[in-house]
Amino acid sequence: MTAVREMVDPVPGAAAPHLPAQPDLVQLLTPEGERVEHPEYSLDVTDEELRSLYRDLALVRRWDVEATALQRQGELGIWASLQGQEAAQIGAGRALGEADMAFPTYREHGVAWTRGVDPLDVISLFRGNDLGGWDPVATRFNLYTVVIGAQCLHATGYAMGIQRDTADAAAIAFLGDGATSQGEVNEAFIWAATFDAPVVFFCQNNQYAISVPIERQSKVPLFQRAAGFGFPGVRVDGNDVLAVLAVTRAALARAREGSGPTFIEAFTYRMGAHTTSDDPTRYRLADELEEWKLRDPIARLKAHLSRSGKADAEFFAGVDAEGDELAARIRKGTLEMPDPAGTEMFDHVYAEQTEEIAAQRAAFLAYQEGFEK
Amino acid sequence: MTAVREMVDPVPGAAAPHLPAQPDLVQLLTPEGERVEHPEYSLDVTDEELRSLYRDLALVRRWDVEATALQRQGELGIWASLQGQEAAQIGAGRALGEADMAFPTYREHGVAWTRGVDPLDVISLFRGNDLGGWDPVATRFNLYTVVIGAQCLHATGYAMGIQRDTADAAAIAFLGDGATSQGEVNEAFIWAATFDAPVVFFCQNNQYAISVPIERQSKVPLFQRAAGFGFPGVRVDGNDVLAVLAVTRAALARAREGSGPTFIEAFTYRMGAHTTSDDPTRYRLADELEEWKLRDPIARLKAHLSRSGKADAEFFAGVDAEGDELAARIRKGTLEMPDPAGTEMFDHVYAEQTEEIAAQRAAFLAYQEGFEK
Amino acid sequence: MSTLTLGKALNTGLRKAMEDDPKVVLMGEDIGKLGGVFRITDGLQKDFGEARVVDTPLAEAGIVGTAVGLAMRGYKPVVEIQFDGFVFPAYNQIVTQVAKIHARSRGKLPMPITIRIPFGGGIGAVEHHSESPEAYFAHTTGLKVVAVSNPADAYWMLQQAIAHPDPVVFFEPKRRYWDKAEVDLDAAPPPLFSSRVVRAGDDVTLLAYGPMVKTALQAAEAAEAEGRSLEVVDLRTLSPLDLAPVEESVRRTGRCVVVHEAQTTLGLGAEIAARVSESCFHSLEAPVLRVGGYDVTYPPSKLEEEYLPDLDRVLEAVDRSMGF
Amino acid sequence: MSTLTLGKALNTGLRKAMEDDPKVVLMGEDIGKLGGVFRITDGLQKDFGEARVVDTPLAEAGIVGTAVGLAMRGYKPVVEIQFDGFVFPAYNQIVTQVAKIHARSRGKLPMPITIRIPFGGGIGAVEHHSESPEAYFAHTTGLKVVAVSNPADAYWMLQQAIAHPDPVVFFEPKRRYWDKAEVDLDAAPPPLFSSRVVRAGDDVTLLAYGPMVKTALQAAEAAEAEGRSLEVVDLRTLSPLDLAPVEESVRRTGRCVVVHEAQTTLGLGAEIAARVSESCFHSLEAPVLRVGGYDVTYPPSKLEEEYLPDLDRVLEAVDRSMGF
């Protein structure tokens, strides 16, 4: 009954010779930063695009570091770090077309970034100022969904709407490895398959659901789940932004074309704690983290850019400076963020306000005023 | 978006040359009653066993016919006919060992029969006398579960109990093709796989969930679902009692051995309406039914027994007579079944009665007595 | 004016809503070819096509969850839950998503979803087919909840619910599907979230909704014979509640009895009793009394007549109220 | 006597229950190695092994549904729902199976399952982590529901709930997990399904449960300074209700205020108001008043202080009651 944790080689060739190879893993950039080809997935990227991908990766990490610091200083209630998952998120986010719609969990700050969501709007949620934070319609980036897996059905339904509009667009649902165990997620697979919905399920397998290792959710590689529902599944190196970009683009194109859903398993690792409330030393070994550090998604692209001469020290210094500016803006914006008014909670329950709530709002105001006197 | 209904050859070789063959289908007895061998599943049966299987098939059909008639005459609220699925149910039921535990849906009268459940106890449920009807502990046949799919998790949990008891037993969950779309059913697959639970999922794919054809639940053969969860799936000719017996026996043995779950798709057909409240002419063509009649599970075994000389006219006449007796007993028992006492509803809500309900019971009695005066 | 059964009125209302707004999409189990197990969607798939009347896979969370996505894309999904007892697999989507997305998005994502649920007992069915789960939804902020009692309301309220920008859980009294009445298909309906006095009276105010309105009216009829005058209010809306007509009535009668099939504990009657006891404290000559299902598991159908509130139990409560 | 936090009292109670009965099995998300996100199961997997303290896959229906199967096999599952807002995926199993199987089987299949749910707000969390869903369960026949307010009750009531033959939904006031008190680990506890007067008084009867008991006691303290004497009842059991001590109290005070965090509409206060209004009709000098969460979506944490009932809102209701 006890499950012995067997590690699978996350990134073949990356200093883990004791681990079995993963022939199914799509990779376009090795952990050492070497560009490789894949028989099924190719990618044409200009040097400028490469640099801009790097910039995205670096900036969202800087944002993440700043948010973590702000939480430690008591400015945020909690923060869910994306560290280690930047390539998965930027790769997927950058694959999206303008008309596509993204349905995140609560950790997709990188995708938010690619959709032009202001980091302060995300911060606002974790600070406790807001239940949402940004405009999901204008950004085409849905609000975070905390109830594990619920957004997969929303994305699928949205995709059914796209179909009815005969629009050239797709939906993408983000989910974690743990989320694959939720019944609703598996129902989303069924709906998507049955209706050939233009939706991509993008699963970041970061090896853990809080403390629970992936082996507890599935004994076989997650990407294999899809075939049994009648659509393709693919495992991509989630720390390789190029591979993620290529695989996600292909899946979105397939969806838009009317060929139905794809399940993408981005094989990656959560470098930090589950959230700032979590203590990962209780359930995982330092060794594991060290191994994964060798596969850092940002270092990898940096190595590629430097070695190939596609970016120079000045470029990297520029990005660093931009990062510091971003962090300063986030810090300042957070500290200056006004608290919401108490009446806010009464104002958005319904599109058409009820008399009951209007009366409670009035009573609340009168009560508050009683104190002020 | 429109799904064109494509028929798959249910039973290769059985007068449906326009349909594609099903190489994956396990069959030991052709629709013509010819005994064939299968490379993976063999079965040793004595002639006596064969006759007794026939007897089970014939008697449960007789019961079913009688219950349908009783419903038509207003004696039952509703009846869910098993016609066409006798081989799937008797095959699976006869594969069970005494220590095994079965978790049915609402249609497994055939399995009930093999567990020694009195038909009248099942009738009692459909008559509206009872929410359960029989003793699930003594019969090792759980109560019917009407909420689609819910029993799959119960079977899995029960199997986890078997594991903890290190008992030589297995659980079997029955489910329909429609049920495979429920999130809870897919969660049961995850649990079973993760914990290597000694459970068999026995799915009777009778081609419909009320009016909804199987294509709406899955575009690929259902048995393929299992592989993505990490355990074997097998499709068996559900109208071939021998094949079902062999396949189910093997799956149960595998479970008891500690090798984990198996998913069995018994490919069959619901010959009657969904229930007596249903009108299948609204959603399926008469042709389809005619084709399936050629694969009748009972006729098939009868043909085999007759042609091979394993049973004679006297035997068949004996079974018919037994059937008539059974039907008479069911009819008489139904008509004589006393109505439950009104107080019954207060008596089994809890193991430890609450004062509230005791008080409501007393008030109810007083109120009733008020009328009698 | 047309004479329609309640079921046919719903069917006609659905058809009208689909004609009026191309964004209306129906989803549910067996609602297409079969026309629904109660035939409420009969003929609609034939006339509006498979893209607008969708036979779904068998999973309620999937039905409601994809409806959320469709609503986000600008559609107005109307989903059918086959029976009251089968809404629970969708409960997570309803309570944590449908009910909260408007607030979560500060109104950027309205949820104009209608969730139709045939409810209540009295049809001799097996387990899970006779339940009255309305309080679970009325307790949930972010949802609106209505129950219809007659063909005209069924016709209008369904159209209003579909057009309404907030999610509406729409309860249909399944044992009254076959009840007939005249329906004016062109009359202007009263507002959706309003209750209505359906019979005037002076002695006791009797509240009911859905299937129990008929029972309440029968009780009023019977009471009249005994010289007692009952005012009957059809609540129609369960969330928000519209208690103004009730309070006006109770201030006159001084007595109030609430009737519903749902189990009594924490049923709608509890909320109504709490509110009316407070708002009419000085007028009440007797406590607000409740006639509901017993606090037991819905019994097998042979016992449901004894379980369900009926004319006699209503009259008995009226007697008790008068006796205070 | 030991000084224990409420969280540690639960942990100690669980340990005791596991020692006493080898059939007790714990299941939940992150309850093993991590010891639960609130550390309520800390150390138990280490001491009792993985077969008795099970880190499950991430799916609540799976947790509760397999618990049903284990119960059928003679086990006593104790499941942890990580936060109140995540119980809904399991709602179908709880309402249609856990709550009904005893009745369905006429007692042949008891369901001795304990469902632990940390509930309530006040910890500055994000959405779904601060809710009070108890009424959804108390409205469900076939379940029993309790809420604890202090370490001693936590220790005893958890053991009693686990040993009890019926399913018990066990609510833990998460913001009080760190509150400390003396616990007599050997004292004989009062019966599980009983409420308790925790402070005597004469002017108003104040009812609360779970996290609000502390608030109610603080209010009583503050009221005393103003010369008002509040009697405080810790309900402890929400289903079945034990209102005898309440009624005894209200007959003396003539006034009653119920406090809970859950939204007011159809919260426990509704049922209590309905019952007390009926049973104490002639004693009440004011209507039963309710202090609950507003009928709005649980707000972002910056607003929760304003959303949640606090000492002042309780006192305000007491004033209103006295003013009638």
Ligand SMILES: Cc1ncc(C[n+]2csc(CCOP(=O)(O)OP(=O)(O)O)c2C)c(N)n1
């Ligand atoms: C329905 C539900 N159950 C439990 C939780 C509590 N919870 C929050 S995150 C989490 C783990 C999620 O793991 P995974 O899906 O792998 O995503 P990750 O956090 O690793 O990105 C859990 C159990 C929740 N949010 N929703």
Ligand SMILES: Cc1ncc(C[n+]2csc(CCOP(=O)(O)OP(=O)(O)O)c2C)c(N)n1
């Ligand atoms: C959760 C739930 N939703 C809906 C229903 C109504 N219903 C009863 S049987 C049925 C179809 C079941 O189809 P399948 O699983 O294929 O089993 P079959 O009846 O064909 O044996 C439906 C939708 C139900 N019982 N439970």
Ligand SMILES: [Mg+2]
């Ligand atoms: Mg994860």
Ligand SMILES: [Mg+2]
């Ligand atoms: Mg079927």
